[in-house]
Amino acid sequence: MVLQNLTQTENVPSRRRYEDACGTAHALDLIGERWALLVMRELMLGPKRFSDMRADLPGISANVLTQRLEGLERAGILVRRQLPPPASGQVYELTEWGYQAKPVMGALGRWATRSPGHDPSRHLSPVSLMLSFQAMGQPALTKGLDATILFRLGRETYTLRFADGAIDAQRGAAEHPDLVFTGTAPAVAAAVYGGVPLEVLEAEGALKLEGDRALAARFVTLFPLPPKASLPG
Amino acid sequence: MVLQNLTQTENVPSRRRYEDACGTAHALDLIGERWALLVMRELMLGPKRFSDMRADLPGISANVLTQRLEGLERAGILVRRQLPPPASGQVYELTEWGYQAKPVMGALGRWATRSPGHDPSRHLSPVSLMLSFQAMGQPALTKGLDATILFRLGRETYTLRFADGAIDAQRGAAEHPDLVFTGTAPAVAAAVYGGVPLEVLEAEGALKLEGDRALAARFVTLFPLPPKASLPG
DNA sequence: CGGCATCCGGGAAGATACTG
DNA sequence: CAGTATCTTCCCGGATGCCG
Numbered sequence: 001m002v003l004q005n006l007t008q009t010e011n012v013p014s015r016r017r018y019e020d021a022c023g024t025a026h027a028l029d030l031i032g033e034r035w036a037l038l039v040m041r042e043l044m045l046g047p048k049r050f051s052d053m054r055a056d057l058p059g060i061s062a063n064v065l066t067q068r069l070e071g072l073e074r075a076g077i078l079v080r081r082q083l084p085p086p087a088s089g090q091v092y093e094l095t096e097w098g099y100q101a102k103p104v105m106g107a108l109g110r111w112a113t114r115s116p117g118h119d120p121s122r123h124l125s126p127v128s129l130m131l132s133f134q135a136m137g138q139p140a141l142t143k144g145l146d147a148t149i150l151f152r153l154g155r156e157t158y159t160l161r162f163a164d165g166a167i168d169a170q171r172g173a174a175e176h177p178d179l180v181f182t183g184t185a186p187a188v189a190a191a192v193y194g195g196v197p198l199e200v201l202e203a204e205g206a207l208k209l210e211g212d213r214a215l216a217a218r219f220v221t222l223f224p225l226p227p228k229a230s231l232p233g
Numbered sequence: 234m235v236l237q238n239l240t241q242t243e244n245v246p247s248r249r250r251y252e253d254a255c256g257t258a259h260a261l262d263l264i265g266e267r268w269a270l271l272v273m274r275e276l277m278l279g280p281k282r283f284s285d286m287r288a289d290l291p292g293i294s295a296n297v298l299t300q301r302l303e304g305l306e307r308a309g310i311l312v313r314r315q316l317p318p319p320a321s322g323q324v325y326e327l328t329e330w331g332y333q334a335k336p337v338m339g340a341l342g343r344w345a346t347r348s349p350g351h352d353p354s355r356h357l358s359p360v361s362l363m364l365s366f367q368a369m370g371q372p373a374l375t376k377g378l379d380a381t382i383l384f385r386l387g388r389e390t391y392t393l394r395f396a397d398g399a400i401d402a403q404r405g406a407a408e409h410p411d412l413v414f415t416g417t418a419p420a421v422a423a424a425v426y427g428g429v430p431l432e433v434l435e436a437e438g439a440l441k442l443e444g445d446r447a448l449a450a451r452f453v454t455l456f457p458l459p460p461k462a463s464l465p466g
Numbered sequence: 467c468g469g470c471a472t473c474c475g476g477g478a479a480g481a482t483a484c485t486g
Numbered sequence: 487c488a489g490t491a492t493c494t495t496c497c498c499g500g501a502t503g504c505c506g
Binding site for chain 2: 016018019020021022023024025026027028029030032034037038041059075076095096097100101103104105107108109110111112113114115116117118119120121122123124125128131132135186189193229230231
């Protein structure tokens with residue numbers, strides 16, 4: 001019994017798709033399934049392997065990750081690529097169109113931080129942290145800042161560059177960073193979004209700083225969270 | 234047996250929530266369920282009744298709509314309001330925070346129209362159409378335009394105003410419109426996004442125009458769709 | 467290890483019918 | 487008009503096992 005597991009091609013009408021001309025509705029047909037947008041998030045700063053994505057998406061199961069990768073590939077949002085030897089294996093990489101969803105995720109995330117239920121002290125993946133800096137950075141505060149900061153977060157390293165008022169995040173290590181943070185993403189988030197003093201995090205061993213400490217002190221003030229929406233009731 | 238139908242309060246950990254500090258993930262906890270974002274879309278231009286929303290969201294079932302409205306109310310995104318007599322009954326209305334999701338939906342919709350699978354000739358609700366104008370309007374094209382256009386779409390009427398390069402959409406009829414379209418939302422979309430000439434739609438009886446026809450001719454050119462993403466494979 | 471196939475239990479979504 | 491009640495379908499999540 002062949003069971004026809006072709007999980008929805010574009011032309012098969014499904015009760016689970018909206019089939020609406022509205023762009024927003026179509027977006028949900030593309031990325032509205034559970035985990036889909038978070039899978040894209042993890043690829044936003046460069047290609048990743050299956051198992052690395054699984055590690056950074058706590059709670060996702062292997063078969064769901066497989067299904068989402070298939071769906072996003074079919075939609076043209078990402079591609080699967082064979083790595084050349086010796087690092088062989090395959091990675092998943094967003095297409096140019098897939099990368100263009102970055103500002104959408106930024107806008108969505110900024111909106112959601114106004115939720116009374118948003119708690120910045122929970123789990124955070126390294127990619128989420130770096131993207132949050134790009135999403136939450138205030139031009140008025142970063143204006144004139146010219147600096148390079150390195151983040152060593154577990155097995156991943158990222159570089160954040162401030163230049164001309166813009167914020168750029170990249171995977172990998174810059175050559176001559178002004179400042180290096182070593183620790184976990186939630187620890188950095190505690191400093192930036194939770195208001196926990198850097199000294200406390202250092203004393204706890206949760207975070208290590210090397211380099212320009214004045215820059216670190218300024219850095220943690222650059223990403224103010226918007227005011228919470230008040231619950232009417 | 235009381236059956237405990239408390240469908241997820243904020244503190245009960247659920248396998249179905251991401252429980253992540255990432256703003257994007259939290260957004261999905263708030264509005265990631267099926268239909269949630271489209272329910273918000275229908276309220277974006279003002280409050281609505283239960284049955285009107287049901288009519289404009291083809292395919293949603295009454296119980297799912299009930300659940301979404303409950304969830305969005307609990308999240309603080311909308312409120313339920315009693316209408317004063319004689320128009321009694323109740324309506325649902327976005328909170329100030331809920332209305333702030335408008336640019337998010339615009340960005341999402343704009344991104345999704347680049348999908349090869351997006352088909353602007355499908356069903357479209359009146360609200361979707363009006364929001365699409367705000368989302369897709371090009372400042373370079375609308376610059377200097379000062380005009381008021383009325384849309385009579387079934388039982389709903391909307392006013393679109395161009396002024397100072399901005400586009401404003403409101404429910405209800407303006408006093409002295411320069412142009413009036415009467416028909417259905419998909420018919421207007423066919424003219425604006427499908428490239429169907431206005432004369433053809435008029436000849437078919439799908440659309441009626443009254444007023445400044447030169448304005449109509451310009452109007453249909455103001456919202457170019459972005460180029461499709463090419464499928465790599 | 468990396469990825470896919472399969473089976474299972476629970477629960478969300480969909481369809482229909484019904485009620486105040 | 488504004489929802490419940492009920493039943494069915496099928497997606498999600500977990501576990502296991504296969505294969506290169």
